[in-house]
Amino acid sequence: MSMRVLVVDDQDLFRAGFRLILDAQPDITVVGEAADGLEAIERAIELEPDVVVMDVRMPRLDGVGATRRICAETAAKVLVLTMFDLDEYVYDALRAGASGFLLKDVRREELVEAVRVVAAGEALLAPTVTRRLIADLAQRGHSRPELVRRLDDLTEREREILGQLATGLSNAELATALVVSEHTVKTHVSSVLTKLGLRDRVQAVVFAYEAGLVIPGRTQE
Template identity: 65%
Template sequence: MTAIRVLIADDQALVRDGFGMIVSAHPDLELAGAVADGAEAIRAVRELRPDVVLMDVRMPGTDGIEATGVICRESDARVLVLTTFDLDEYVYDALHAGASGFLLKDMRRDELVEAVRVVAAGEALLAPTVTRRLIADVVGRGRGAARPDARLASLTAREGETLRLVARGLSNAEIGRELYVTEHTVKTHVSSLLGKLGVRDRVQAVVLAYESGLVTPGEHPPS
């Protein structure tokens, strides 16, 4: 099995070293490199072609948001933004720039490793309870009225319902139980709706669902 190549971008040497040691301790992960700012991250992605980038938000020069936008436009690398609870606006901007999810800087080692694996496998929407709360808060706060999106009309009724459940933060297994279908069927629906909407992953689909008004903040929170 090919190892998942990880690039770390953070202006704090201790953070880079710490994350680097965690990545290097797992045989299915490979440390592709570690850089100190967004401009270096962009260059490193072009040269090293990592699968996943752990991206800090606040860095000198080119910040993590700008770097995320360039990386997501130019490559297939998945970006996980490193943030804290008080950076909601940065989270919003990162999601719009194309980030596949975000992690809290006080996460446990196993959470970091699992997040990298999940995103590299094509999933997103990490830490569903935290992600759902932040997206609902940021998208629903001070961003104007919902903007209907014509792409939603291309979805079947079942795909639309699947998107609503994804936006509520449910996993594929939970969605399967809600819709009385297999997890494999849910994966098929998710793959199809992502293609029809033209979005990279589940996180981008969730943002679209909130902004279009398909789902509203606080709607039907899962138990």
Template identity: 60%
Template sequence: MTRVVVADDQELVRAGFAMILDAQADIEVVAEAGDGFQAVAAVRDHRPDVVLLDIRMPGMDGIEAARIIGAETDCRTVMLTTFDQDDHVFDALRAGASGFLLKDVRRDDLVHAVRVVAKGESLLAPSVTRRLVEQFTVGGATRPLPAARLSVLTSRERETLRMLAEGMSNPEIAAAMVVSTHTAKTHVSNVLSKLGLRDRVQAVIAAYETGLVVPGQR
């Protein structure tokens, strides 16, 4: 059973999402929250697998709530937003979000998203993530990490990280390295583990922030 907290300051949106998810046999909504403070408290109390966080909420916004939740728990975070109007998506990624949902998401896509993130996967396809990160890094949203952070990686793992940032899947990485898909998956896992990253989304960000990949260049 996947346990979920839904946090949105709009009661109708919050209740609608909760109703859809709670109707699934394998999903249980354990709490609802109207702001970031309530969301953090709900995650602390209920220890859910996934929390849906509206980026813009009164008091504490979803980004700060995501930072706290990511630092204190293993709960996976999905941000609720309207991408075309939101300029905080990159900050949300840096705060630990595993992906995004538009507020007008379809019922089936909402359920699928929760299941995907609960399994430890990122919600955005790597190629979409790359374009998203490039948009915000070109706009000056990054606060670079020291390149020395990558010193823990082997040359193969650094190359794997570069390929992740280019939006390549595990089979594509395997083909480029002329190794098995299992080996490529191992390289990806090692990159995430050594750098203390939750998922591929965070790996893409690390590649940009350390200068391994330069926005707009291939």
């Protein structure tokens, strides 16, 4: 069964280009397009895509507002694409529920793989976006009490997993660092996401920093 994708961008050429690239894949079907955030919400509810490829800067409603509504009202995952790696909307888009963030100059094979990764329930960030996210979280320099309290729902091992996850380690790297199997890591990560009500690993990274579990610049033990 092919992955259903909705392409959202206010520029006709970008929408056409993304559709051409994605529709060429045997496991991906572009089920629709939208030219602004409000239309994106309507189409996402109507078409029930697996993934929404979302532009950020659009008329009527931007990609952040559209992402927030789509993530709240549908089961679709949102992959945000933008022209700017220092876009001021990066952090807000991730907090709104985006599962991935890439630059529009991404190679076609990277775009295709990103859609597949996000559709599978994983998270994906361009390296420059990851660095900016961590830097932005570091500058905030304080924890949110309501999030700190929610850490009490986790076991000691789950807190350790979350802390290591926030440093950007993959499941395989986590397994090596903690001397456990990759299957065990996946089970713990799934439990952490469920207990904290998080959509994916990106949301877990944001949560870990905002809860003060990870202190920027300090290596996790």
